[in-house]
Amino acid sequence: MSKKILKHISLWLWGGFIYYLIEIVYRGHSHPSMFIVGGLCFVIIGMINNYFPWHLGLVQQALIGTTIITFLELITGLIVNVWLGLSVWDYSNLPLNFMGQISLVSSLLWVPLAIFAIFLDDWLRYKLFKEEWPKYTLF
Numbered sequence: 665m666s667k668k669i670l671k672h673i674s675l676w677l678w679g680g681f682i683y684y685l686i687e688i689v690y691r692g693h694s695h696p697s698m699f700i701v702g703g704l705c706f707v708i709i710g711m712i713n714n715y716f717p718w719h720l721g722l723v724q725q726a727l728i729g730t731t732i733i734t735f736l737e738l739i740t741g742l743i744v745n746v747w748l749g750l751s752v753w754d755y756s757n758l759p760l761n762f763m764g765q766i767s768l769v770s771s772l773l774w775v776p777l778a779i780f781a782i783f784l785d786d787w788l789r790y791k792l793f794k795e796e797w798p799k800y801t802l803f
Contacts, residue, residue, distance in 0.1 A: 675707050675710055676704065677703060679707060679781065680698075680699040680700060680703030681703075682702070683699070683701075687702075697752060701740045706781050706785065709728075709732060709785060710782075713725075716728070718799070721801045722782065724803070725778070725782050726779045728778075729782065733778060737765065741753065741765030742763070
């Protein structure tokens with residue numbers, strides 16, 4: 665297996681585990697699908713620097729990350745909650761929700777989570793994989 669695949673699997677495991685723990689602390693419970701999606705979001709957010717310039721500001725990266733999380737939350741919600749009927753979450757009571765799977769309120773919560781993911785991904789890549797430490801700008 666290539667080093668790149670192993671790196672992404674490792675980052676996926678880190679992201680999934682940490683998101684799963686965040687849900688347990690915040691909600692008191694989680695679901696295995698959240699481990700999978702949390703890890704996927706983490707890996708994709710970590711790849712933002714591969715597809716956008718390194719000098720892209722932290723705010724822009726966080727907004728891209730928030731969009732990624734919201735999109736994957738919608739897809740996962742449609743599969744896990746609507747299609748499979750597992751009722752892992754329901755945002756129907758929140759304003760500006762779409763089919764109870766995403767809402768503007770929940771998306772705003774993803775902004776600080778995306779910032780945390782950006783820093784954690786960069787730190788893990790620096791420590792575990794000897795990648796270059798990025799230089800951050802706010803905008």
